[in-house]
Amino acid sequence: MNSKCETTKLQVANSITDYWNLLKPKIMYLVVLTGITGMVIAPGSIHPFIAIISTLCIALGSGAAGAINMWYDSDIDALMTRTKNRPIPAGKISKSSAIELGLVLSVISVTVMMISVNYISGILLAISIGLYTLIYTMYLKRRTPQNIVIGGIAGAIPPIIGWTSVTSSISIESLVLFLIIFMWTPPHFWALSLLNYQEYEKAKVPMLPVTHGISVTKVHILVYSIVLFIITLLPGLFLKDYLLYETCAIPLGITFLFHAFKVFTSSNYYKYKAMFTYSIAYLFILFICIILASF
Structure with missing residues (x-):
C-alpha cells in the first residue's frame, strides 16, 4: 500500500x-x-x-x-x-x-x-x-x-x-525599456542559433545562420549589440540614481560587447555558448539595476 x-x-x-x-x-x-x-x-x-x-x-x-x-x-x-x-x-x-x-x-x-x-x-x-x-x-x-x-x-x-x-x-520611459529588450532579443537568440544551426537546418527553421550563413549572423550580432549598448544608456536620463545605474549598465554593456566581438572574431562553440549564457544573466542584472536605481 x-x-x-x-x-x-x-x-x-x-x-x-x-x-x-x-x-x-x-x-x-x-x-x-x-x-x-x-x-x-x-x-x-x-x-x-x-x-x-x-x-x-x-x-x-x-x-x-x-x-x-x-x-x-x-x-x-x-x-x-x-x-x-x-x-x-x-x-x-x-x-x-x-x-x-x-x-x-x-x-x-x-x-x-x-x-x-x-x-x-x-x-x-x-x-x-x-x-x-x-x-x-x-x-x-x-x-x-x-x-x-x-x-x-x-x-x-x-x-x-x-x-x-x-x-x-504609455510613456517614453516605458518605451525605452521596450527598446532594450527588443534590441537584446536578436543577438541572444542568434547566439543560440549559432550553437544549434545544424539542428535548425534539419528542422527546416530558417534561422539566420541557416539562410545567410554564420559570418552574416556574426555581423548582425555585433551590430545589434552596439545599438543595444547605446540604448541601455538612456534609462540614466530618467532614473533617480543616475550614477548607480550607469555604474552598473556600462560595465555590463561593455562585457556584452566583449562577448559579441569574441563571437565575431572566432568560430568557437564555447564562445557562442558564453555569449548566449551571458546574455541571459545580462538582462536579469540590468533590469535589477534599473529597479535599484529608481529609489
Missing part, C-alpha cells in the same frame, strides 16, 4: 513538473522581472493587491504563450536534440492538453487584467500573447530569418504593461 501511494505521489509530482515546464518558466521569470520593473519605475503609486494581480497576469500570459508555442512547435521540437525532451515530444503531455491549457490561461490572464487592473494593460497583454503565438510561432518562425527580430516585439511589451498598470498610459 505504501509503495503504491509513493508511486502515485511521484506520478503527480512528475505531472505537475511537466505542466510547469510546458509554460516555459525560465522565460516567464524574465518576463515577470521586466513587468515588475515597469511598475516600479512608473510615477505614482499602485495598490499592492493590484500590483500582485498584474504580476500574476503577466506570468500567466507568458505561460499561456509558452504552452501554445510548444503545442504548435512540437513537430520540430521532436527533431532537435535541444528540445526533444520537452513535455509534448517526450510524450508526457498530449497536444490537446497543451493547447487547452494555453487558451484557458490566455483568457484568464487577459480578462483578469482588464477587470482588475485596467483595459490598456489587458489589451497590451492580449497583443503580446497574440504576437508571440499567432505572428511569431505560427507565421514568422518557419518563413523568415527575421522571425526573431519581429517576434521580439512580443517579449518586449511586458515592461510597458507594468508601466500602464500604474499609470494607465
Whole structure:
C-alpha cells in the first residue's frame, strides 16, 4: 500500500513538473522581472493587491504563450536534440492538453487584467500573447530569418504593461525599456542559433545562420549589440540614481560587447555558448539595476 501511494505521489509530482515546464518558466521569470520593473519605475503609486494581480497576469500570459508555442512547435521540437525532451515530444503531455491549457490561461490572464487592473494593460497583454503565438510561432518562425527580430516585439511589451498598470498610459520611459529588450532579443537568440544551426537546418527553421550563413549572423550580432549598448544608456536620463545605474549598465554593456566581438572574431562553440549564457544573466542584472536605481 505504501509503495503504491509513493508511486502515485511521484506520478503527480512528475505531472505537475511537466505542466510547469510546458509554460516555459525560465522565460516567464524574465518576463515577470521586466513587468515588475515597469511598475516600479512608473510615477505614482499602485495598490499592492493590484500590483500582485498584474504580476500574476503577466506570468500567466507568458505561460499561456509558452504552452501554445510548444503545442504548435512540437513537430520540430521532436527533431532537435535541444528540445526533444520537452513535455509534448517526450510524450508526457498530449497536444490537446497543451493547447487547452494555453487558451484557458490566455483568457484568464487577459480578462483578469482588464477587470482588475485596467483595459490598456489587458489589451497590451492580449497583443503580446497574440504576437508571440499567432505572428511569431505560427507565421514568422518557419518563413523568415527575421522571425526573431519581429517576434521580439512580443517579449518586449511586458515592461510597458507594468508601466500602464500604474499609470494607465504609455510613456517614453516605458518605451525605452521596450527598446532594450527588443534590441537584446536578436543577438541572444542568434547566439543560440549559432550553437544549434545544424539542428535548425534539419528542422527546416530558417534561422539566420541557416539562410545567410554564420559570418552574416556574426555581423548582425555585433551590430545589434552596439545599438543595444547605446540604448541601455538612456534609462540614466530618467532614473533617480543616475550614477548607480550607469555604474552598473556600462560595465555590463561593455562585457556584452566583449562577448559579441569574441563571437565575431572566432568560430568557437564555447564562445557562442558564453555569449548566449551571458546574455541571459545580462538582462536579469540590468533590469535589477534599473529597479535599484529608481529609489
